[in-house]
Amino acid sequence: MNKYVALLTKVHLHPLFWLLSGLAVMTAHFKQLFILFSIVFIHELGHAVVAQRFSWRVKRILLLPFGGVAEMEEHGNRPFREELFVTLAGPAQHVWLVGGALLLWKYDILSFAHWQLFFHYNVAIVALNLLPVWPLDGGKLLFLLLTRFLPFSRAHRQMIIYSYAVLFVAIGGVCFLAAKQLDLWAIVVFLLFSLWKEWKHHPYIVMRFLLERYYGKKGQYAKWRPLTVEETETVWNVLDKFYRGQKHSIIVVKQAKERAIFDENELLHAAFADKQLNIPVGRLIYG
Ligand SMILES: [Zn+2]
Structure with missing residues (x-):
């Protein structure tokens, strides 16, 4: 099997996605769910294809209703440039997605309502993903930046602390502006849980980084x-x-x-x- 086609076998749907599908059945919001799913899917595939290109070990591609996580079997020892490209490859997909949809609308293939919906979903996914909160793409960029100036272990702790700070400000914003929006609360809970898990796993994450350094390829x-x-x-x-x-x-x-x-x-x-x-x-x- 072609190694890029093999990536498709690594796609998994998060339980929240099934929950949302259930809601879509009840409320007949199939079209919206399908559009959202396609955007998230292409975003994550962007990460995975570039990772594969650098011969990273892609573990799985997890799709959540509001984004996804392309999980890698890599622990902080890949070159800075590779990590930067892999992280940016997700958000970069929205450029051609939006550009393509705009053309389809201009040529009357897509209705205005559909173009608008598609555009809004793309903007929402990019904006959310670039928040500097782990494990979103923005959080990964923050971690990468911190490792330039701090030891790996300290950079990891600081990244979690900054993520919490940004998330609490965001929670304040949700309470104030959109307290009734359940999907936003689902994202908040997911992020709080991810951060708590990351904090708890800190010693293992440092250990894996060191083990990989010891047993892995040298000289980069x-x-x-x-x-x-x-x-x-x-x-x-x-x-x-x-x-x-x-x-x-x-x-x-x-x-x-x-x-x-x-x-x-x-x-x-x-x-x-x-x-x-x-x-x-x-x-x-x-x-
Ligand atoms: Zn991403």
């Missing part, structure tokens, strides 16, 4: 950054300071005097092969 680092650490700090504390896409040397000091320099692989080896996550790095020097 854009920059070299030495890390100076006290000999009393644990191996885990030091690994927690690793940056995405940057190669590290670890300079171990005691009372401001340099004691040893380790390559990052030596530390990763100590952590994962020798299971010495909780010992002070100083112990690695003396045996």
Whole structure:
């Protein structure tokens, strides 16, 4: 099977989508649901096709009524540029979708009402997806940006805190402007749940990033950054300071005097092969 066609087998519908389909049956809003479904589907396929193009491992494409999630088996070790393209590939689909629909309307193939509905759905999906709230595309861009300036672990925590802040402002807006809109509340609940899960999984997410760094392909680092650490700090504390896409040397000091320099692989080896996550790095020097 062609690898792009194989992506279709990874499409799953979120339970909320079935719920909405049920509501559509009762309220005869089939057309709206179909249009919404098609837009979300193409948006997610945009992410997946570009990811496939970079040979990422695509886990599944989950479709929700108000957007979707293209889940990847990648943990923060792909080049910055690839991640940026994969993330932007979703929102970029709306450009040609809207452009195409506009042409169809101009040539009288699409009625004005349908064009308007299509346009509004596209705008709503893009606007929602670009909110800097995890796991929306805007949240992913925020995380990517933070990893440029902060260690991976700190960037991940900060990203969740910023996401919560933006979400609470958005909740205020919903209460004030559209408190009766159930679909917006469904989105809010979904995002609150996703953020809570992401926060809870923080240690595993950092661990996966490090494991992938240890076992995965080496040599895609854009920059070299030495890390100076006290000999009393644990191996885990030091690994927690690793940056995405940057190669590290670890300079171990005691009372401001340099004691040893380790390559990052030596530390990763100590952590994962020798299971010495909780010992002070100083112990690695003396045996
Ligand atoms: Zn997206």
